[in-house]
Amino acid sequence: MDDGQLLQSAGRGDLAAFRSLFDRYAPAMLRFTRRMIGDGAEVEDVVQEIMERLWTRAPLFDPARGKPRPWIYRLAGRVIANWRAARAVRQGRGQVSLQAVGEEAVPASGVGPEEVALHLDEVARVTAGLGRLPEDCREVLVLRHLEGLGIPEMAEILDCPEGTVKSRIFYALKKLRDVLTKEKVHGTDPAM
Amino acid sequence: MERTLRCDEARLLMIDGLAEVPPRPPAVLAAHLAACPDCLAEWESLAGTVFTLGRSGHSAEHPAGPATDRREDVNLASGARVGSSPAVRRAGLPGTVEKTDLQAGPSVEGRSRPDETVGFRTDKVAGFQTDEAAGVSPQEGGALPGSPAASTSDRVLLARLWTAVERRVRQTPQEVPPRRASPAAAGEPAEPVPLSLGWRLVNYSYLLVLAICLYAGLASWQPHFLEVAGLVGLPVDSWLVAEYGIFLLFYAVGGFTALLAAPLLIKGKDDPHPFVAWVGRQFGLLAGRMGVLACW
Numbered sequence: 001m002d003d004g005q006l007l008q009s010a011g012r013g014d015l016a017a018f019r020s021l022f023d024r025y026a027p028a029m030l031r032f033t034r035r036m037i038g039d040g041a042e043v044e045d046v047v048q049e050i051m052e053r054l055w056t057r058a059p060l061f062d063p064a065r066g067k068p069r070p071w072i073y074r075l076a077g078r079v080i081a082n083w084r085a086a087r088a089v090r091q092g093r094g095q096v097s098l099q100a101v102g103e104e105a106v107p108a109s110g111v112g113p114e115e116v117a118l119h120l121d122e123v124a125r126v127t128a129g130l131g132r133l134p135e136d137c138r139e140v141l142v143l144r145h146l147e148g149l150g151i152p153e154m155a156e157i158l159d160c161p162e163g164t165v166k167s168r169i170f171y172a173l174k175k176l177r178d179v180l181t182k183e184k185v186h187g188t189d190p191a192m
Numbered sequence: 193m194e195r196t197l198r199c200d201e202a203r204l205l206m207i208d209g210l211a212e213v214p215p216r217p218p219a220v221l222a223a224h225l226a227a228c229p230d231c232l233a234e235w236e237s238l239a240g241t242v243f244t245l246g247r248s249g250h251s252a253e254h255p256a257g258p259a260t261d262r263r264e265d266v267n268l269a270s271g272a273r274v275g276s277s278p279a280v281r282r283a284g285l286p287g288t289v290e291k292t293d294l295q296a297g298p299s300v301e302g303r304s305r306p307d308e309t310v311g312f313r314t315d316k317v318a319g320f321q322t323d324e325a326a327g328v329s330p331q332e333g334g335a336l337p338g339s340p341a342a343s344t345s346d347r348v349l350l351a352r353l354w355t356a357v358e359r360r361v362r363q364t365p366q367e368v369p370p371r372r373a374s375p376a377a378a379g380e381p382a383e384p385v386p387l388s389l390g391w392r393l394v395n396y397s398y399l400l401v402l403a404i405c406l407y408a409g410l411a412s413w414q415p416h417f418l419e420v421a422g423l424v425g426l427p428v429d430s431w432l433v434a435e436y437g438i439f440l441l442f443y444a445v446g447g448f449t450a451l452l453a454a455p456l457l458i459k460g461k462d463d464p465h466p467f468v469a470w471v472g473r474q475f476g477l478l479a480g481r482m483g484v485l486a487c488w
Contacts, residue, residue: 013366015358022357026350044349048356055361059369145242170210170238177241 003068011058070156129179137172197224215239
């Protein structure tokens with residue numbers, strides 16, 4: 001069954017279909033959540049919230065109005081935005097530390113330790129730079145270049161025209177480039 | 193003379209090119225990049241940022257990245273330099289860039305592959321595995337069921353997540369989609385289907401012809417009307433009656449019919465008996481037509 005059929009079955013209360021959906025999307029939701037809010041104990045809570053919301057709102061999915069994948073990502077984005085707003089109220093912290101995200105990026109075996117260290121160093125630098133970006137910039141970069149979503153899917157998730165999505169990607173990349181360049185020039189190591 | 197791109201136009205085209213996977217400048221932009229070093233530097237910088245961003249997405253449990261991400265494609269487009277260190281490039285890790293014809297100078301690794309527009313090695317060389325190599329369809333979902341690299345810790349995490357999610361969903365009711373009340377369900381008659389353009393044309397043509405015939409007929413009957421009006425005692429001296437008397441009579445009859453039809457129309461709308469509604473509709477049509485024709 002494809003995602004749309006699984007979602008519709010789950011919407012009719014089919015737990016087995018929902019389990020299949022979970023198997024397909026939970027890893028991606030974990031990854032997406034980590035990249036949006038950083039790594040921590042909250043990630044599991046947020047992903048649980050996302051999957052629960054997916055279950056409760058599955059009956060509302062209409063295949064005639066869009067594809068399942070952007071629908072699920074949009075739902076996840078809303079849960080993350082709500083969580084972030086609640087956290088901002090609790091802690092007043094605006095910057096997300098994505099430092100731990102880079103640590104998971106380990107190449108497969110067969111690569112020497114020096115290369116691994118260099119790779120991790122660069123990954124940490126980029127992910128820290130991502131954490132310094134505004135939320136909307138980080139979101140488009142994560143969706144596009146890390147989650148691999150297409151422009152039409154992103155337009156559906158973000159509820160804006162495709163041209164706007166492309167513009168956001170462009171300016172988000174520019175911002176990330178500026179952040180990375182500044183860190184390089186000033187010699188600051190975001191990994192520290 | 194062929195118009196060349198301006199730099200601001202080129203930057204707009206870069207948006208399209210960077211959004212491609214892999215980032216690839218459109219043909220018209222490539223020509224501009226070859227001629228404008230500033231724009232070329234901008235493109236290289238942004239495409240390099242795309243590249244480093246893509247490399248940061250590699251993970252132990254999903255070495256090929258998301259299932260729908262053609263990870264080997266999220267690398268540098270033609271001609272862009274990588275922001276990675278020379279050691280990384282020498283080691284041949286993903287992202288090693290080989291310059292193409294777009295750029296002057298030697299390639300990073302001392303090799304050139306002019307036949308390729310994307311000058312870099314795939315992840316397979318550096319030990320990463322792409323979705324295609326793992327036999328995974330990149331189209332559905334976000335998981336990599338065929339990926340051999342799902343670590344034990346991830347499986348444990350996902351199992352724990354499922355246990356928690358299952359407990360929550362068993363206690364959480366699903367939302368009910370709003371039902372649209374159909375007119376049939378409410379016992380109301382279905383909405384009338386609007387006439388097509390052709391039928392509307394026929395309808396109005398018929399009315400026009402009828403109006404012309406009626407005008408000619410009424411005009412020819414006007415003298416006879418005056419005789420009858422004089423016998424009945426109507427003021428035939430008035431120029432209005434003398435010229436348009438029969439038309440006024442027609443209009444008055446139409447109005448009188450509308451007076452009769454109105455209560456029938458109102459009652460017919462609510463009355464479940466179809467005959468009453470039909471009679472009301474006929475009266476209404478008659479009154480309406482007579483009114484229109486009289487005005488004409």
